[in-house]
Structures are given as C-alpha cells and as structure tokens.
Amino acid sequence: MAPPLTRRTLLQSAILAAAVPGVGGAAASTASAAYTATALPPPAGWALQPFPLDTVRLGDGVFAAKRQLMLDHARGYDVNRLLQVFRANAGLSTLGAVAPGGWEGLDGEANGNLRGHYTGHFLTMLSQAYAGSGEQVYADRIGTMVGALTEVREALRRDPAVLSVAGRFGRAAEHVRGSHRYVDLPAGVLGGAAEVTLAAWVKPTHDGNWARVLDFGNDTTRYLYLVARNGNGVPRFAVTTGGPGAEQGLDGTAALPLHQWSHLAVTIGGGTGTLYVNGTAVARNTAMSLTPAALGTLAHHWLGRSHYASDPVFAGALGGFDAWSRALTADEITGLQGARVPGDLVSYAFDETSGSAFADSSGRGLTATLRRTWGAPSHPGFLAAYPETQFIQLESMTGSDYTRVWAPYYTAHKILRGLLDAHLATDDARALDLAAGMADWMYSRLSKLPEATLQRMWGLFSSGEFGGIVEAIVDLHALTGKAEHLALARLFDLDRLIDACAANTDVLDGLHANQHIPIFTGYVRLYDATGEERYLTAAKNFWDMVVPHRMYGIGGTSTGEFWKARDVIAGTISATTAETCCAYNLLKLSRTLFFHEQHPKYMEYYERALLNQVLGSRQDRADAEKPLVTYFIGLTPGHVRDYTPKQGTTCCEGTGMESATKYQDSVYFKAADGSALYVNLYSPTTLNWAEKGVTVTQSTDFPREQGTTLTVRGRTAPFSLRLRVPSWATAGFRVTVNGRQVSGTPTPGSYFPVSRTWRDGDTVRVSAPFRLRVEKALDDPSLQTLFLGPVNLVARNPSTSYLEFGLYRNAALSGDLLPSLTPVSGKPLHFTLDGTGFAPFFEGAEDPTHAYVRRAEPRVVFGNSDSGVPNPAKADGTTLLDEVWAGAPFSGKGALVTRVRGVVDAWVAGGLLGQADGERVVSTARGATFVP
Template identity: 45%
Template sequence: MIPSPADAAPAKCATSVNGLPVPRSWRAVPFSLNQVDLAPSVFTEKRDRILAYARAYPADRIVANFRAAAGLDTLGAQPPGGWDDATGNLRGHYSGHFLSMLAQAWAGTGEAVFKEKLDHIVTALKQCQDAWATQVGLPGTPPPPATWTGGGLELSGDGQYVGLPDATIDGLTAATIVIRLRIDELRTWSRAFDFGVGPAVNMFLTIHDGTGPRFAITTSGSGGEQRIPVATALPVGEPVTLAVTLDGQVGTLYVNGVAAGTNPAMTLTPADLGAPKNNWIGRSQYGDAGLKAVVDEFHLFDRALSAEELATATGNLAWYRFDETSGTTVADSSGRGWDAAVVTGAGGPPGPSHAGFLAAYPETQFIQLEQYVTYPAIWAPYYTCHKIMRGLLDAHTLGGNATALTVARGMGEWVHSRLSRLPREQLDRMWSLYIAGEYGGMNEVMADLATLTGDRTFLTTAGYFDNTKLLADCAADTDTLDGKHANQHIPQFLGYLRMFEQGASRDYRAAAANFYEMVVGHRTYVHGGTGQGEVFRKRDVIAGSIVTSTNAETCAAYNMLKVARNLFALTPDARFFDYYERTLVNQILGSRRDADSTTDPLVTYMLPVGPGVRRGYGNIGTCCGGTGLENHTKYQDAVWFRSPDNGTLHVNLYIASTLRWAERGVTVTLAGDYPRSPSATLTITGRARFDLRLRVPSWARTDFTIKINGKAQRVRVTESGYVSLHRDWRTGDRVEVTFPFRLHVEQTIDDPSLQALLYGPLTLVAKSAATDYLQISADPTTAVPGPRPLTFTLGDVLFEPLLLGDNAVHHTYFRRT
C-alpha cells in the first residue's frame, strides 16, 4: 500500500508537537506536554500517585534484564518481576513503558529526578546495545531441536515443553484429560500438564509429589487446592497412561485405566480458571523441574469418560498423537485444528544477526516467530520491541536525549534487516498468529523513525507490519473483528494513521476510521472500555458479552484513546472527544486506585462491568501495568488543540490547566474541578484575535451556557459539536462555561432492559455484594443525592462514580424491571 517516494513525498511541516513535526494532513494540532500545566483536580491526584512511584523506583532494576542478556554486570539489581521477571518471554516491555512515563513526567513537570533517571536508563541501554554489537555474526549455541522418536516427543526436562492454544480449556465444566508417556526420570513436582495463569490459578497433574502422582485445581494458590492424590509411585522407563475425569463434584485420577484416586467433593472446574493462557505439557506454573519423558499421546474431552472409554476414545477438543518426525509443530487430530507448539529450550546466547539489536533476551523468539512457533512457546517479541523503541523515541522527543534516537535507529535497522528478506505471505502468516504475532505499534514507531531521521527506508519497514487481510477488510468497511484479540490489533491502526500522515495510501486512513467506528459504535461498554477476555466479541453484542470479571482490558482503552485523538487531529469533530471523555473520566481515572504506594503502580488489568465484580490493582511488569504508568502522566495532552495556522483554539476537555500559547503570545487558564463540577472558567492573559471553540458534550447539548465577562451569550452549536467565539481577546477576559450534570440512563444495544446510570459524563456504579444483576423497578433518574458529593441513592442502593478508585464490589449495569 505504500506508494513510491515519487508518488508521495514526505509531509513538510513548519512546526512540531512533542518533538515530532506536525503532519500536513492535520486540521487540529495538540500542544506539547510542556506547554500545558495541570492545576489541582482529580487528574493531578491520580498523576501524583504515579509520580511518587516513578521517583522511588530504582532505575537499575529497569535495565537488569537487558544487562543480564547482554552479558553485563546487573549491579545487584533485580528485574521488575511479573511478566518482566528474569525468565519471562515478555521481559523488557515494562522498561519501555517506564521510559515513556519518565519522559512524560519530565515534560509535564520539569522535575530533574525524572530527567536524571531517563538519561541513566538510556545510557545503560546503549551500553547493552554496544555489547550485543560485539557479538554480531557469532553463531552461539542454537536451541536443541525437538527430539522425535517416531512414536513420541522426547522432552529433555531442560526447558523443553509443549504449549497448547489459549482457549484449550476455556469454559469447561466437565472434562477428561488423557496423557500417555514414558517417564525417564521421576522428578518431584514435574508436570505431565499444567494449565493456568500462574501458581495461584491453575490445574495440574504432577507425576510425583514425593509419594505418587497428584492432580490439583485451585483459584487461590496451593492452600486452596482441591486434590486427587495417589499413594503409589509411577514406573520409570515403562509406558504409562494417566487420565483425569471431572464430572460435577467427582474427580477421578486413573493410572493405566484403573481408578487410583478420587475426590467426591470437588467444587472447582476448568471454567473457574477464567481464560488461562499458560496451557503446558511438561512445564510447571511454579517453576518446578521440567518433565523428562517421552510423550506419546494427549487427549482432551468436554465430558467425563467412563473407565471403559479411556482406552480407545480420541479427544474431541484436542488430540495430539506426537507422531511427527521433525519441526516444532504438534498437529491436532481432533478436527479443530488446534495445533500445539514445542518449545525447544533457550540454548546458548546466540549473537544477533545484525548490528543494532537490543532486547532483554537473545534473538531466539524472533527467529522462532519466523518459523511460526505459537504462543505460549514464544510471546509477542515484536510487541516487546515496540515498547522499547517507543520508550526510546519518547526519551528523545520529550526528554531531549539524543542517544535515545541513536539506539532506536539501530533497533530499526536491525528490524529492517530481519523482515526485508521475508516474503509477504510469510509476514501475513506471522502477524496472524494469536499473541505470538502481536507487534503492538511497530508500524507507528517505524513511521516516527522515518520522520525523525529523514530515512524513508523506515516507512518501508512500517509496511512490513501490514496486517493485510484485516487492513483490507477495514478499508472496505467490512467488520470482521469478532474473535480477534483486541489489544493485538488496536495499536496497528494508530500505526496506519502515522503511515498515512507520512504519505502512504489513503486506505490506511479509511481503515483506521472504519475500525474506530466498529469498536466505539458497536463494541463499547458504558465506561468506554471494550473486549471480553481481551477479545472483541460480536458486533452490537454488549449485554451478551458481559461476564463476571473479564471485561475491558485497560491496555485496549489506552490505545483506543490514541486512535481517537489522532482521528480528531485529521477531522476535528466533537464526537471523537465524546468517546475520549467517557473513557478517560471513567475507565482511565477508575483504573488507578486511590491509595499511595512507591512500590506498586496500583493500576488495573481489566475494569470489569459484570454484576458483583471488584477491580484488582497492582500489575507490576504486566502489559496494563506498563500502559498504566503512561495513562496518568499525560492527562494534559488532549485538553487543548489549535489549528495549523494558529487561528483557532479548541477546548476539548475542561480539565483545570494553564496553556502557554507562545505562537499567539497568550496564556489561557482553565479553572474548575471537572469532572467533579459542572462548570469551568477560562481567563485570557495577553492579546490576540482567534476563534475559541468550546466543545459541547453530547450529554449537555440542551443545558450548555456561556458568559463572556459576565454577559450571557447565545449558544450556537456547530455541526462539528462546538460553540465558536471569534473576537479580539485581551488580558482579563473571562469565559464562564456551565454544562449541568443530569442523571440519564444508557441501555445496552442488544438488551434494552440492561441499563447503566450516568451523571453527566460520569458512569455511576451500584455498590452491592449481590452476584446477580440488581433488579430496579423505579425510574433510575429519580435517584436522590447520597451521603457524599456525586453519590446517589435509589431505594437502598447506593450509586458512586466509577472514577473513585476502590476495590469494593460494584455493579455497572442493572436490570430494569
């Protein structure tokens, strides 16, 4: 889709924002972070808690994994942990987010501590990149290949295991799992299989617990395990068949077709594990010894088989025969095509294939992706690459660090060297892989790199990340989002916009605009979030996608806000900020707990909307822990926009702040306590003639009022959703804006009886320990003020704003009877 340079020259820009040139296609331009100062409000309260974490967190921990991978001294620092621990397949991503947070904090506050940490980390990353460069061309020790015996897969017990697809056991309330193997070494706690999300939530079968095999399932760690133990040790060097059946309250563990242990008091099922992504044969969630055995067959059923059936039945959900002779793919013979992948171990640390490589692990994952190795054997290597490059570019553009651009450029050259040799068909297959092929916004950073360096080779590199089929569907306005991983795809569309702005095809812009409508208009909850279990569900299915605790990943909201902001820059229409406001003041503000911590960011992974749910906070080292660092350090980046000729000033959000508009020689101060107060006052310092455009929120169209220097003005809302005030402005001019909050109800698209209550822009949630939808017969808009500001009561039900960051049980939707 990228035209030749002769067809589309780079956009020429006379000005910049946040260190990047303003694209010629923009009709509205945001101000740089350092041109806007936030005044005290709920936004600064949330921001300051993250800034306290940023000040306290040791910089050397952020680079520990990079130093270890490059063979440098870690200076005794431990890595962040979580997904960014010393062995995780996503390590390094959190460091990129941390860089972006520091850059934003420095630009927004000017505090020296943020700049000092930023420069320290960039210097360390450059040292790591230089260390990798000395190893370019060295073959290293390749990972040991998978050993196929002709009648099974031989697992070495040294980092080798089999990764099954994500949804392998999702939703199962009854199941049978059968595995046939020959144990070569009876290692205590070694796993035949282990499915879960970590040691606290999983189900596993160990071949030896010190006495014999044991099956266990838990949602609360080892202390909450429901177990089926067997008191006799399994044989070594002989074929053995192990089977577990789960049927209602009865769980049975079979050894060679004989029931060897049972538990008649089981209450947990695989469905209680949620949507586990670590579905492994031969690997433990706890980090126990690997399985040293030959695996011959594996079967998964969606029912409990009888003892007689175990010998001959073949799995209807998954059936792996392990009769391959080479490679790392294990074919699924069940008919569902759910192939598994063999992880063949890390091997020795191979040198990078090209100068410029930088990661917190060797190049292995990138090589395996080109071989179509699936998740969880590998875990989104280009996603991690994007986070690091984005953090470096932010360190350069926001933090003024020239070395950061040098490091990012080297990484870009390394990426180009890997991908430029691959055919389009191979790239398409790579990017279609669930999670393994997730690449974040690699096309975005490559387009930005082309802008900052003037090297259009990087724009070509951005095109290598085209997700061809989905891109074409969205460009044609064909909705094929159902079942796709939300945050795997959202940032791709921000990248398409960046590419369009650099002269690439208009199809990129059309695809992004249509994608935005598919999500915002048809897949968004009342608080602005999207997705169930990280996945887009069917168009216009809102009520039907609400579950207990897996809605609205915070990363998805983070990226959708970026897309909305960029679309507004191209087409200044208030509807983009109706969505932006809803998501910002509800999901984003509500994603940070109202508590202080200098050791934990205290941000959410998901912000669920089901009945009787709680928010979980924490998330050090996770994807949402990373975007959570950024969410709360850039609130001022969407309040004010100007026209490219500096003749118009847009006010999109009424966040208390001061704008220094140097091009016009004026300062505009916006005072108020939005969104906790339904009014704001703008005061002008300086003199200039310009068009002041005030966004009229969709929820305040009938009540929006304006006074200039105390005199009421006639409100005329433009087609784009603004009130336009064009005049000569002078020092002391005051514009008073009121946008009264009123209670109103929003119904779900697919079930009008399922409703949510809002007060102006604020989503109100009912505080109740009930686990089913609350039944409300009275008109919700007749609720009366509650015991605290912005709270309401309806009968005995208390409603509070979602932005209050607590972990109390709440209901976002209720049933209107």
C-alpha cells in the same frame, strides 16, 4: 555516568528530515547539520495539532490526584530492577537487582517471553512525567536507563566477555540467569580415557532442574552430563550411548544450596562410578560399564549448556573445572576441598577478569571459549532483553504458541517507543541512536522475508502481535528521514484486515482486541507519511465498528481480550471485560483521527473512556512497588477490581503508567494555521500558547463542578475559541465572555465557536449542567448503566446478581432521572437509591460494584405517586413509561399530562392497557408534583 550526548555531538554530520511527507506524499524535508527540534514535526495533513505536554500544566483536581500517585511511583521505583533482564541478556552485571517479576522476569508467564516491554513503558512514563512536571529526577532516571541500554547494546555487539566474581579460590566466572552463556571446550578434552574424574566448583543461583554443569556429547543419544539438580532437585551424573532410557547414573541425596559454593566430583573406574558432594561420597554405582572411551569422539564439550533444548542454561558461578585420566581416591577428592589441584586432562581456574577465553593449566593448551547459546545478533542495532531467537522462530511459525514466542515485535515496539519519548523529552541523542539502530535491525530482518511470510506472521494471535510499532516507526522516520524506516513501517501491513476495513466489512468477531487497535493508529500515521487513502479509510471504519457496537458504557471494549459479534454487549459481560490496554489504545486512535477529521464523536469517546475507565483503572492509594492498575475491569455484578493483576508488570499496568502521566495531552488542540483553539475537555489546566503569546487557564473542579472558567492572559490575539458541547449537555449549556452571554445556540455533540480578538484578562464561563441518564445495552435494553453528565455511576453492593432499580418514580419534567436518587451530603457525585450507594466509576476503590443494573419499573409512578397500575410493555420491551418519558423535556406539568393522555389512549386502543387502568394513570399524573 558520562553526561548525555547531544544531537549536535552525535549527529553533526548527519542530514535528517525535519518534516514528514504531506498527505500528497511529496517529501517536504530540510537539510541540517544537526536536528535540533524538541518535538515531532506535525504532519502536513493534520488540520489540528496537539500541544506538547510541557506546554499544558495540570491543575488540582481528580486528574492531578491520580497523576501524583503515579509520579511518586515513578520517582521511587528502582530502575535497575527494570534493567536487570537487559543486563542479564547481554551478560553484564545486574548489580544485584531483582527483576520485577510477573511478565518481567524468567519465572513469569510463558517463561518471561515478553520481558523488556515494561522498561519501554517506564521510559515513556518518565518522559511524560518530566515533560508534565519539569522535575529533574525524572530526567536523571531517563539518563540512567538510556545509558544502561547503550551499554547493553554494546555488549550484545561484542563477543561475550567473562563476568568475574569472587570464587572459592581466587576468581570465578559468573553466568547471570538469562544470559544464555556457556563455556565451550575444545575437542579431545577427555582424550578417550577409560577412567576419569570430573570435578567442578559451582555456586548455583537458581533452582531450575536439569541445568547442566557439564554436558559432553553429540546430541540427545550419546553423551555424559552432570547437573546440580535433576528432576528431583538433587545432583545427578549420567552417561549413555542410547539416549535417556539407557543412562547409567548416579543421584545425590540432597539439593545443593543456592548462592553457596559446592564441590561436585565424579569418578569412573573399574566399572564403578562414585558421586561426591563437598568431598563426601553420596552415591555409588558398581555397574557403570560406560566410560568416556565408550562414547568415542564427541562433537560438543559444554559447561553450563544442555543438549536438550528445553533445559535451562546453568545460572550461577563456575569456580573451576578439572578432569583427570584416572579415578581419584576418596582422600584425593577430599583434598580438593582445600586447594587447587590441576587435572591432567584439562584444568580451568576461571581466574580471567576480561575477555572470552579461559586458559587451560593442564599443560595440554586446551583453551576454552565463552559463548552465547544463540550466537550473536544479526545486526548491530539489535536491542532486547532476550535472545534474537524469539524473532527468528516467529518467521517459521504457522500457529500461535506464546510459550515459545510471545509477541517479540510488540516488546520491540514498547522499547522503541520509550526510547523515542526519552529522546524527545531530554534531548538525549543516545536514545535516538538506540531507536534508529533498532529500526535498522528490524528492517534488515523483515525486508528479506517474502510477503506471504510477513502476512502469516502478523496474522498470528499473540505471537505475531506488534502493538503500535508502526506509529513509533513513522515517528522515528519524522526524525531521521531515513527511507528504510518508512519502508520498515510498511512491512507491518496486515493486508486482509486493512482491505476488509477499508471496504467497511466488519471482520472483528473473534479477533484479539488489543492486538489490532494500535495497528490502526499506525496506519493513520502511514497515511500521513504516504498519502495512501486506504490506511485512513480503514482506520475510520474500524473505529466505527468498535464504537459503539463493541463498547461498554465506561468506554472499554473486549471480553477475555477478544471481540465478539457486533452489537452484543449484555451477552459479553464477564469478569474479564474491558481490558485496560484497549481503552488506552482507543484513546490514541480517537485522538489521531480527530487531527484529520474534527468529528466530535472522537472527543466524545475520549472524554468517556478517559474520565471513566482510564481514571477508574488506577487505585486510589500509593504503592512504591506496583503501579496499581487494573488489567481487566469486570462488569459482572459485584465485581471487585484487581489492581495488582498477574503479579504486576502486565501490558495494562504499562499503559496505565503512561495514561496517568499524560492526562492533559488532549485538553487543547490548535488549528494548523493558528486560527482556532479547540477546548476538547473541561479540566483544570493552564495552556502556554507561545505562538500567540497567550496563556489560557481553566479553573474548575470538573467533573465535581458542572462547568469551567477560562481566563486568557497575555498579548492581544485574534482566534476562535471552539468549546466542545458534549452530547450529554442537552439542556442549559451556556457561554459568557466577561459576564455577557455569547449569542448562538450550542448544539449537543458539536463545537461552539467564540471568535474575537482576545485581550489580557478576558474571562469565559462555560455552564454545562449534568443530568442523570441511562445507556442501554444494545442487545438487552433492560440492562442499563447510569451516567450523570459524563460520569458513570456504579452501584456498590456485594450481590453477585444484577440489582433491579426503577428510575422514573420522581423524574423531572426535563426528563432528568436524578431526582429519583438521594444525594449523599458532603460527597459530590455520590447518591443512594433503595438503600444502595452509587459512586463515580473513576474512584479507584475495592468495593464490589455494579456497572450495569437491571431496569425494573413494575408500576406506573409519577412524582413518587403510585397509580397502582402495572407498567405494561410492548413485544420489543418498550414500556408505557418509556413511551411517556420519550417525550421529555416538558415545558410544564400540563404538557406532561397531555403526553400521558395521548400515550394512554394509544395503548388502550391497541389493547395493551385497560380503560380503567388508563384513567388511573392519567389521574395520577394530574395529581403528582414534579421537579422542573
């Protein structure tokens, strides 16, 4: 393969924008003979800016271990398998590769109508792997894929060309499955013959029924055809002038073998039809009154294509086709097995090795032409793994039908995003050229459609899903500066959703979650490019409608891929909860919003979803063939995670590959003016902040370690180090610099600033003690999920009913519930309670788990001392113990007893607790021993 082109050689005469328009909308651009930056220019409106992946190195720990599993998969998987569907669609050799299966092949769900999306994900994964590791193998694989996709686009631009393979005699023409190619014969092939012999050498490569070897006719009423497999899987010939109900036919007795040459022949003469397979007569019909002459002049004469739109195109090789104006004898048919004998009506040997024309050796000069069933792309920038018909059909659809059209613009987004990431990671200008061509093609289609058509398309469930295409197009515009590209991004406005969310009207009930989350990341980027406030306002309000109102404890959202009513959590728990793609896209949206508004809630969510659902969605074992990522994470009791969903290659496995190769992307952000460094996540990493001439290294085993140490090396540099104080860090968060405590009071759910002129060797120690707490389902407070600091703990138990646990029995004076659990020696973050083990959600095991448990505190217990008094509850479900411990932390035992006395007196006065029982409760509290 030729070495990658550079931007300079490809774009030396282009003028590209080097900056995105600011929030005010003014275009701040510079002209250049060649765009030479290696990263996207940050929008002028971002108060914070990210660091490129290659400037943050991931150290040893839970994230690096998970990443290594995915890096090994990325290194070992045969990319030709991913490219198979692209090459097939373009009529190129697939090099013997087998498509991955699942959603990436013609036999998967909905006939593979989403094929190509996974290739885009894989390109993004490789790009991130290269940026994060620097290993050349990933760049080489990117180059292979980009080179192949360049060849695919060139092949799609041209008329189809014969794919020549070895034939029964000489050469043959191969029709790769998925290429939608057929041979178009000129009119008059049969010459109105009253008798006829049709013969063909075929090597089928797929067992699909009703794929035509030949179909000569006008429509589905008047025709004759020959198939390698009918509905029963055997060869069939039929002729009719009255549709399928009036067919006169011949059926074989056995299926043709796949990947082997077979000879099919049909003779009609004197009212008798005979079907031959490999020279042997297998069927005879003495009542075949219809002949080619009876059909009259026909409109089409096709090899490999059917007049029935639902029939597959023939997949395999054609080694010859001949027609004679008489019925050959049995001996003559037998003779065709050993030598070529040209027909007198038409004869094609398919010996051509190039071009799209097939010579006729009958002497009649009836040259045939190789064609695509769907014609040619509407624009030279078209690139896909299936015909453009998916996009064309969408424009007239009024209802969803993913078996016909399954999210073609979603698939286009994944390819576009992958190409952009490939370009940014490796400086391969071919990738940018492919991406820009795709945008040019989309603009050429969509800009011609009425506004009403666009709104209808984007509102269709599944079929109209377009993923994060707006974000990708705005990023592309940042590189090209082409006005049409920004205009294209705005053609994906879904106005009714934008307007509702901008008005803070919650319309999410019933919507498909992952269809809509990435839309808003794109709209934030449109705000960056245009300054239109409604985009940003809508995105902020949308985020607040999901978090926490439709969020499970692990950070996931959706049930069965859809949202239900606001604040219904317990009522939506199912085996198909928390689609993994949703978490991936909510992380992207949270990150993007944080660049505009430094509200800690966005990074609070980021930590929650990343450390729990995203990490836990990857199984903890290696696999060369599958990325082993969940689709759904069921939160029903005893759920076992499925790490190989739908035979692989789903959307969630695609985003899972991406997530696992960019764990470091949001650990640090910098202020746009360079005045501050935000430490958002506690993770073992090393940041190279080139502008400041410093590195910042975090040394930690977080979350197995409750804190981190940051070391600044390099030249002297003044800036504010802003350390996130997690909302779960309610006690003991402490910061020292070079051993001295930093003054100030860290507030949970904020950022703690440490401003100084940093010198080489300065060391910052952050202590963030964990406490065990519960989070209650919004619609059922008794259903709770456990957290130790940021770590979600799940019970491991095969029961399919909610487990019941009490947690107040040995609660600490601080309010920490952890003393009620017993730690497992030698296994950090593992505990037992009542004989059941609890483990971090992020461990990718296959044990049956309980993410939610039923809280049951039947009796009043303090410090493991049981009062024997039933724990009473108010009408809203609040128990006496709930009210007591709501006063934590307590400065000492006396303060706790005082709290107990006050609560008991109030409950006795309210008739909720008897006087004697109340005194026993107070007495038990006085006599109990408490953990501080």
